[in-house]
Amino acid sequence: MNTVSYAAPTTLDALVRMLAERGDDVTLVAGGMSVMPLLNRGIGRRDRLVTLNRVVGLDTIEADEDEDDLVIGATVTHARLAADERVHRHCRVLADAAGGIGDPQVRNRGTLGGALAYANPGADELTALTALTATVVLDSSQGTRRVPVAEFLLGAQRTARRPDEVVTAVRVPRAPAAGFARLGRVQGAPPTITAAAVRQGERLRVAVGGVASRPVTLTCVPHALEAEIRAAALHAPDPIVDDPFNPPDYRRAMAVVMTRRASRLALDRR
Amino acid sequence: MKHVGRSVPGRNNVISVAGAGTYVDDVRPAGRMIMAVLRSPHAHARIVRLDISAAAALPEVSLVLDGASLAADGIVVRPGGAFANFTVRQSDRVPLAVDVVRYVGEPVVAVVAVDLIAARAALELVDVEYAPLPVLADASAALTGQPLEQSWPDNVMVDYPFSKGDPDVVLAGSDRVRRGSLRCGRIAASPIEPRGIVASWDPYRETLTCWASTQSPHVLRTLLAATVGLSDSAVRVIQPQVGGAFGSKLPMFPEDVLATVASIRLGVPVAWTEQRNEYLTAAGHSRDVGCDYAVAFRPDGRITALTVDLVADLGAPTTVAGWAMCIVTAGCIPGAYQIDDVRVRMRGVVTNRGPWQAYRGFGKEVSCFVMERILDEVARATGVDRIEVRLRNFIPSSTFPYTQPCGWITDSGDYEGTLTEAAKLIDYADFERRRAEAREQGRTLGIGFAHELTPEGSSRPDSLMGGTDSATVRISPRGDVTVLTGVTSPGTGNETGIAQVVADALGCDLERVRVEQGDTASCPYGNGNYSSRSLTFGATSARLAADELRERIEAVAVSMLGTDAGRIRIEEGTVHGPHDATLTLDAVAAEIYRNPHGRHMTGLPPGLEATRSYRIPNVHHQPDVDGRYNQYPTWSFASAACVVEVDEETGVVRVEDFVLVHDSGEIVNPLLAEAQLHGAVLQGIGASLYEEISYDEDARPFAHTLREYTLPGARESLAPVIGHRSTPSPFTLDGRKGVGESGISAPAAAIASAIEDALREHDVRLSRAPFTPARVWAALNGGAA
């Protein structure tokens, strides 16, 4: 008979040691908003659960003055991101993305690290972090490594995280002029399309989630945007996301619409 | 003071809000074991090998059931009745698949273990090998494909045609004809509490007690007892608090039988609580109906002929009676409209989708969608206003009772009354100003209308839902009143309304009346809760019983006050006689119990308890010369008007205002009636914009959780404006008709009408519910919607 073991390490050291020993068998639990419903349905490994919630130092938000990055801990919740003043000043688009996720209960429990590690296509924060060119910080018993978000996200529910690694933080560059737009069905349903646009001088850096299995990105001048987004959405190398409510042609068209809306917001926030 | 007509808050409110209700999963008798069900992952496959030995060998597991062993024991469910007057193909079924699985979610193996984790672990050890069979993925495949049921010649389960006049001749001779196709998407009722049962066999007394999240305890008792070979009187069914039902908990499910068989075998209580992913695939769906129509009309919008050819995808054949919804869909065409030349045909076909099960609306919502879309099409073709075209075609108020083309008899109506009031409440006259204002802000608004007809009090011939119910009223020696009813409450608060009716009949305080429901051991026989019957049947039978007691109370009171009959009145628990003489009802009750041989009781029967049963006239079970009958005694109706905003870039539709003016005859409790209508409208909006059970080309379902089955949430909700009108039924005792299903039908057609109106410059047609953003967007961009 299956038994379930449950561990709640309090230090990063203890955590990475557990992962080094049994990484393949361990299921990390942060907010549990994605992983618990799956386990309840018998999907995924459930014999070794390790919660991140007691690990000291994973839920901080700190400025790194040298690199002008905001360093956001992996277990910072969506609700905190949406409300935090430093996040607003430094990279408001991430706060906007977090504030639109699910419902208050999900935002109160779900975490930035969990969203990254779960890598669901279209997830709000992933789109924002991609446009922001954020960097994922991963820790293991081997040490720390930094991976750009665009390289971290490999596909639908696939990331560059090794089984012995834990996402500990995300480093976000400063981006005051940016916009975020989302299209969803109902409260609680996964977003259909998310788009984030970040101004860089006269150019816009855009990420669109929900059209392909990971965010589609491009950088261009605003007036060239729509044609390029259309082309990028059409030629995205990853498989197109598809569900009965949102067939591929609709998703592609909406990628353009949401990009337009996000860009407009970014341009308005000069 | 009369209690009927007052907005008394529901008695169930506090316990529900406090989270203090006892639901079936909270019923945990000592020694309870847990049942889990292995379900088919295939839409259609042969079971090549089924090995349960590894599962059965687990120490935590007490029992593993499969179809072969049940069949060998003769555990077979006969289809629920109500086939009189129709030619319906049906098959007996073993509650677990035998040899073949026919839909994703069909029960294959049941395991009983010490707890849910052990039961699930055991399911993983069951070794099943399937060989896939060709799949009938939808109705059109079923019409041409091999029969799913070996003993049937084809896949048509029910073929129900009827006609009046000669529509073909009229259509051929008319130069104004429109033809089209319409579709209603498949949906699931989705109560917050899914299904569940605790079955507890007492091996010493040889009795079975079941706590079930059901709508009809007495019906479940009889069906269960018959299936497992017990006498009805050895079975007690108790309905704990139910967290929503909407028709989807009408008995009896395979899982009810499995838990019962398991409990009898093991001699311990066995509990099954459904999970949401089981619910969404296996608890039953509704709608999934398409039609082709042709309509002929005059330049003034008056419809002269109509043909509607409907095909319903009933999913895999089962023994629950959800299929009967397709009969109601056909029978309610043309519904509120008087059309002389009509032909309607409904073919219900079986496929490898999930089976149908009753859901609020019970088919009437499809008729409404079909008729209202056709009326809009006629309005468009003639240029006649959408309200006006309806007024010109309504059955005139003076012609009731009105015999529908199918033979059903509509008791009463004033359709013009609700529609014109709905137009007033939404401020139709001022809408163009509102539209223009919104336009200036870059918003696209549209207004739409629909009229729905909701026959209620379903009394189906030759079934355990034949249309009767009973109540006992019992007054104690201290004057406290207990009402025991055969109708049950799925959380609607109908006990409050029943108490109001009884308090009025007895002349007592409302607080003195307690209503008990949902226990076959204490409550008199009844069909339970469905078809808006709790007050039409439940409260009326209680009133009849109360009237009987009232007569006795009056006789005793007259004697005690030394006056004459007709010189007393009873109010709020006090009997008032001449010269300010008073007497409490409690004193009269005490007298009746304490002095049964006393002088005030001369010639009167002792005690203060009466049981009465009630059936509503205007039901005709013996077919007339044309084979027609009538199962619906009362016909509620409602008109809806709504304003929607359409995002032309995304196709997203938001309902800004929704008005529903309903007419359900006399209303016992306006507050509770409105609560019903609010919920119904929201469910209607859900099926119009958000919800759909989708299958792929291999009949695999898309939705396993509420993340995929997108019910409207708080963000999508709105408070509809409700208008009440009353055209009492001439057939029921107090003119009541039933409110429980009103409001769910009209939204789809009203919202479609409003979206088309918003996009009128684009000449968009919406023929397929739900109107998802992708469909609206496709329609706007020249695709099909």
Ligand SMILES: Cc1cc2nc3c(=O)[nH]c(=O)nc-3n(C[C@H](O)[C@H](O)[C@H](O)COP(=O)(O)OP(=O)(O)OC[C@H]3O[C@@H](n4cnc5c(N)ncnc54)[C@H](O)[C@@H]3O)c2cc1C
């Ligand atoms: C009702 C509902 C609505 C939702 N709506 C949205 C929405 O609108 N938009 C949206 O983007 N998302 C939505 N979500 C998903 C939500 O954002 C989740 O909170 C998030 O995806 C996962 O965060 P979590 O902390 O709960 O992770 P968990 O569920 O605990 O974990 C998710 C996965 O990540 C792994 N993991 C977690 N943390 C780490 C870490 N630090 N390092 C390595 N691995 C880790 C876990 O092992 C697991 O595999 C919704 C979820 C629900 C239940």
